[in-house]
Each structure stands twice: as structure tokens, then as C-alpha cells.
Amino acid sequence: MIEIKNISKSFGENKVIDDVSFVFEQGKTNLIIGESGSGKTTIMKLMVGLHEIDSGEILYDGLNFPALGVKEKQEVRKKIGMLFQGGALFDSQTLEENIQFPLDMFTTMSKEEKLERVNFCLEKVQLTNKNKLYPGELSGGMKKRAALARAIANSPQYLFCDEPNSGLDPKTSIVIDNLIQSLTHEFNITTIVITHDMNSVVEIGQKILYIYKGKHWWTGNSQEILKTTNPELVDFVFASGFMKEVFNVVKNK
Amino acid sequence: MNLFFHLGRYFILIKRVFSKPEKLSVYMRQIIHEIDNIGISSLPIIAIISFFMGGVITIQAAFGFTSPIIPLYALGFTTRESMLLEFSPTIVCLILAGKIGSNIASEIGSMRITEQIDALEIMGINSAGYLILPKIAAGILILPFLIAISMFLGIFGGYVMGIATGACSSYEFIFGIQAFFEPWKLWYSFSKVITFAFLITSISSYFGYYTHGGALEVGKSSTAAVVYSSILILIFNFILTQLFFT
Incomplete structure (x- = not known):
């Protein structure tokens, strides 16, 4: 389990993450969603220590990661697997x-x-x-x-995936999503996936954190997100005509 | 201010580079790979340049030494001194700064912009140590050999050209390259080579490691690596010459 508590981060005058808290549960695919530039990747980079937080705590099974020394951080990182957007x-x-x-x-x-x-x-x-x-x-x-x-x-005990579906066709995206989910369940990993692919959200979103302008805006799962009335989230989720149709089907049920 | 920023960041990076390796066997494998990458691949260019430069030094010296009081063996002596003291350790290292420096900076810079360095960090690996230490070690280990080959081929080139052009006899040239030889000058030359090897590999790695952006910035890092390595080679050449000759 990874818990982030009141984390904030600014780049110069620009506050990109503002007091975000969330619990990423073990054995579940935890999704961070949000518009481009909302701060999703920054949260992930803060969590793995590629950026330093200005304030708050990041707890890996109770261990406050930012407060650890270089060697201790390396020990925690040995338990992390990360899928980068470009593969790396x-x-x-x-x-x-x-x-x-x-x-x-x-x-x-x-x-x-x-x-x-x-x-x-x-x-x-x-x-x-x-x-x-x-x-x-x-x-x-x-x-x-x-x-x-x-x-x-x-x-790894913790698996981070940064936009695993970006640049992929829908069929390959589903393959990747299913792989991530099956690995999470099979090995009981704490998985964190950054995505703005709504298909992934519906398919594998067991716990979802919606980030809006660097703030924790909404939490739920793949079922709840389709019924949300949160205006910013509705705008984000149902931006496409296809999702609007899905929304209407769900609403009429 | 900018200079101090870069100096500070460079020394912090070097401190990270020389921290304890995670696994020595992996680093040793990397060093061997880098010896091949940095050293062996540079051999043909060094051989060609050194041979012809040695020949040119001899021909120019023969053209200049018109006075009858200058003995012909001075051609061999001049070629040896030029190759040993300056051409092989300094000029060849400047050439290598262009070849190796841009290679290192672009390799590490590309790894930075494609998140490969981040991937290493997240695995719990000291990316600076893993990427840079083998390059520095390989440079320090292999460059003295390359320069020794350069010295030999330069003098040999001078010998061949000297004989071929009829500037001197074989006996006179060989006598010249043995005349007034002072072994400490070899120490001076190889001290320079080791210093320059460290400068080329570490400075180029520094510029590559701190690349930000895309392909354009990788190109800029490569250019900066070559420029700053060359400038620092010239500065340290002056410092070491002062130290050894005074």
C-alpha cells in the first residue's frame, strides 16, 4: 500500500500539485486520471522520487519515502517496477x-x-x-x-505505469490493460496507472483518483465514475461522443 | 554565477560517480564494453593522423633546417620531441575530445531524454555511477595505450617520410630519436594523457547527464561537451607543462 498525505509541489511560481492525499491499495489497479497538464505525471514522479515534494508525506507501507537517506531510498526503489510512457x-x-x-x-x-x-x-x-x-x-x-x-x-511490490496505452491502437491497449490487471492480481502488487484513456478507466479502474488543476478532485471506481455528477469530471469523462452515449445508456438503466 | 553553478553540479555528479558500485561484476563488464567503444574504435583515426603528422613534422623540419651546423639527426630528434611532448598527448587528445566527447554526451543525453536514466534510478541504481564510472575508467585505462601507439606511429611516419624524401638516412634518423632522451618527459606526457582522459570522459558525461528537452538539446550537449573538454585540455596542458618544466 502507498499513501500520499497532503503532498504539494511547485515549479517556481507555478503550483502544480496542491495538497493531494490518497491511498493506493495493494492488489488493486489504482488509476490517476486527469486532463493533460493536470499534474498526474508529476504526482507519479514525486512518488518515485524523481522530483522532490515541497511538503507532505509519501508512505510506502508506512515508510516515509522522501525522508529516507539515499541508500534507504535505493532499497525501496528495488521494490518498484515502472513502465514508462515511451518504454525506456x-x-x-x-x-x-x-x-x-x-x-x-x-x-x-x-x-x-x-x-x-x-x-x-x-x-x-x-x-x-x-x-x-x-x-x-x-x-x-x-x-x-x-x-x-x-x-x-x-x-516488484509496487508497479507504476505512466500512460501505458498512449500511442496504441484500441486492441493493443486492451491487451496492455488486461496484462496490468492480471499481474496486479496474480502477484498482489500495488499498481498505479496514469491514464486518460477512458476505456482503461472503465476496464481496470478499481480505485480512481481524479486530479483537476493539481488538486484531488474526485475519488471512486469504474462504476461510480459513469454515474458521477461532478461537473469537471463529467466534462472530462464524457468529452467524446462515444462516452456520452455510454453515459446515456447507464443513466437510462 | 553560471560557472559556479556548473562547477558545483559537476563536482556533486563526480561524487555520485565515485560512490560504491552496486555490483562490481556488472561495472567491470561495462568497463570492457567502454574500452572497446572508446578506445579500440578510435584506433584507426589515431593511426592515420599520427603517421601522417609525424611525416609532415619531419618534412617541415628538413625544409627549415638549412644551416650546415644543424646535424641531420636533428630531424629524428625534432620528430620525437614533437610527437612525445605535444602532438600525441595534446593534439590527439583534442581530436579524441571531438570523437569520444560527442559520442559520450549524445549517448547519455539520448538516454536522459528517453527516460532511460530515470528507469535506472527507479530500479534503485546509481545512474551516475553506472553510466559514467565505466567511461572514466575505460578512458583512463585505454587512452595511454592509444597515445603510445600514436607516438610510435608518428615517429615511424617521420622515419618513412624522412627516408622516402631523402631528407636524412635511416642511421641519422634513428640516432636522432635516441639522442638526448630524458625519460621524465614520458611521465610528463602520460600524466597529461591521464588528466585529459578524465577531463574528456567526465565533462562529456556531465553535459550528457544534464541534458533536458529533445534531440536539439542532445546536439547542443554534444557541442558543449566538445568545446568545454577542448578548452579544459588546453588549460590543463598549460598547468601541467608549468608544473613539470619549472
């Missing part, structure tokens, strides 16, 4: 080397054990036998899946 795979390494990398760094596994783990992770993301391919040889969807495989290689 190491270009000069094959998929096998990419996935094996955290195992090389932090485990005493034998070569055979590492290979077994790599193959297990590749199988989980449906990339079996793609070990020797380089990131440059993969499609966008395959890159995301490969990055997901690397993120789970070291059996």
Missing part, C-alpha cells in the same frame, strides 16, 4: 538483457535461473522467444509489453 528500454541491449538487467544488479541468481525468469516474464507479456530482439526492432505495443516484462522481472 535500453537501446543497446536485447530484450533478454533488458529484462535480465535488474536481476544482474540485485540478485545472486545463476545464469540459468535468470534466463528462466526472463522467459517467464516474456511469456507473461506474450513475447515468448523474442529474447534476442533489440528495442528498435519492436512495434510500439511490443515495446510497452517488453517494458512491462522488465518492470516485473525483479518481482
Whole structure:
């Protein structure tokens, strides 16, 4: 479980995160949604320590992450897996080397054990036998899946996914969403997904935090979001004609 | 103010670079990879430049030494001194600052803008140490060998050109390269090389590591890496020369 308590962050005069609190539950896919520029990615970067908070607390199972020393932070980070928006795979390494990398760094596994783990992770993301391919040889969807495989290689307790569906077609998006959800449940991970893909929200949003202009604006789940009357959230969720139709169906039920 | 900002940030980065590695075996593998990347790949360009520059030094010296009181073996002596003291350790390192420096800055800069460095950090890895320490170590280890090869090929180029143009005999050139040899000058040369290797790799890494933005900024970082490495090579060349010769 990760709890953020009253976190705030400013860049110069611009306050991008304003007193946000939320509990990201273990074994659930926790979603952070909001318009572009609302502060979603900043919250994630604050949570993993890529930015420093101005005030507040970020508790990883009770451990206040920002207050930890460099070594202690590194220990917490070893339990984190992260899927970046662009994948962030190491270009000069094959998929096998990419996935094996955290195992090389932090485990005493034998070569055979590492290979077994790599193959297990590749199988989980449906990339079996793609070990020797380089990131440059993969499609966008395959890159995301490969990055997901690397993120789970070291059996993380916390999984962060930054816009896992961006730039993907709807079918591949569903594959990624299902993968994230199944991994979360199977390994009982605390998963945090940043998205503004409404299909993902409806499909995997077990707990949703809606951020509006850097503030905690709404909390709920995928069912509640379709019935919301919060005007800003209604504007965001039902911005497309398709979602408006969904809304009307739900309302008339 | 800007200078102090960069200096402060550079030294903080260097402190992080030299913190304890997470896993020595992984770092050793990286060092070997970097030796190949930084050193071996630079060998052809260094060999070509050194051979021809040695030849040119000999021909120019032969053209200039018109007085009958200057012995012909002075050609070998001049070529050796030029190659050992200045051309190989300084000019070749300036050339390498362009080749290696831009390579390092663009590699690390690209990793920064594609979030690969963030990915390392989130894994709990000291990204500065993992990315930069092997490059510095590889540079310090391999550049002295490259420069030794450059010295040899430069003198050999001078010998070949000297004989080919009839400027001197083989005996005179070889006598010249042995004449008045002072071993401490080699220490001076290799001290410079090690210093320049550290400057090239660390400064280029610094500019790459702190790249922000996109492809344009990666290009700017590469340029800055080459410019500042070259300037600092010249400054430290002056400082070390003062130290060794006074």
C-alpha cells in the first residue's frame, strides 16, 4: 500500500500539485486520471522520487519515502517496477538483457535461473522467444509489453505505469490493460496507472483518483465514475461522443 | 554565477560517480564494453593522423633546417620531441575530445531524454555511477595505450617520410630519436594523457547527464561537451607543462 498525505509541489511560481492525499491499495489497479497538464505525471514522479515534494508525506507501507537517506531510498526503489510512457528500454541491449538487467544488479541468481525468469516474464507479456530482439526492432505495443516484462522481472511490490496505452491502437491497449490487471492480481502488487484513456478507466479502474488543476478532485471506481455528477469530471469523462452515449445508456438503466 | 553553478553540479555528479558500485561484476563488464567503444574504435583515426603528422613534422623540419651546423639527426630528434611532448598527448587528445566527447554526451543525453536514466534510478541504481564510472575508467585505462601507439606511429611516419624524401638516412634518423632522451618527459606526457582522459570522459558525461528537452538539446550537449573538454585540455596542458618544466 502507498499513501500520499497532503503532498504539494511547485515549479517556481507555478503550483502544480496542491495538497493531494490518497491511498493506493495493494492488489488493486489504482488509476490517476486527469486532463493533460493536470499534474498526474508529476504526482507519479514525486512518488518515485524523481522530483522532490515541497511538503507532505509519501508512505510506502508506512515508510516515509522522501525522508529516507539515499541508500534507504535505493532499497525501496528495488521494490518498484515502472513502465514508462515511451518504454525506456535500453537501446543497446536485447530484450533478454533488458529484462535480465535488474536481476544482474540485485540478485545472486545463476545464469540459468535468470534466463528462466526472463522467459517467464516474456511469456507473461506474450513475447515468448523474442529474447534476442533489440528495442528498435519492436512495434510500439511490443515495446510497452517488453517494458512491462522488465518492470516485473525483479518481482516488484509496487508497479507504476505512466500512460501505458498512449500511442496504441484500441486492441493493443486492451491487451496492455488486461496484462496490468492480471499481474496486479496474480502477484498482489500495488499498481498505479496514469491514464486518460477512458476505456482503461472503465476496464481496470478499481480505485480512481481524479486530479483537476493539481488538486484531488474526485475519488471512486469504474462504476461510480459513469454515474458521477461532478461537473469537471463529467466534462472530462464524457468529452467524446462515444462516452456520452455510454453515459446515456447507464443513466437510462 | 553560471560557472559556479556548473562547477558545483559537476563536482556533486563526480561524487555520485565515485560512490560504491552496486555490483562490481556488472561495472567491470561495462568497463570492457567502454574500452572497446572508446578506445579500440578510435584506433584507426589515431593511426592515420599520427603517421601522417609525424611525416609532415619531419618534412617541415628538413625544409627549415638549412644551416650546415644543424646535424641531420636533428630531424629524428625534432620528430620525437614533437610527437612525445605535444602532438600525441595534446593534439590527439583534442581530436579524441571531438570523437569520444560527442559520442559520450549524445549517448547519455539520448538516454536522459528517453527516460532511460530515470528507469535506472527507479530500479534503485546509481545512474551516475553506472553510466559514467565505466567511461572514466575505460578512458583512463585505454587512452595511454592509444597515445603510445600514436607516438610510435608518428615517429615511424617521420622515419618513412624522412627516408622516402631523402631528407636524412635511416642511421641519422634513428640516432636522432635516441639522442638526448630524458625519460621524465614520458611521465610528463602520460600524466597529461591521464588528466585529459578524465577531463574528456567526465565533462562529456556531465553535459550528457544534464541534458533536458529533445534531440536539439542532445546536439547542443554534444557541442558543449566538445568545446568545454577542448578548452579544459588546453588549460590543463598549460598547468601541467608549468608544473613539470619549472
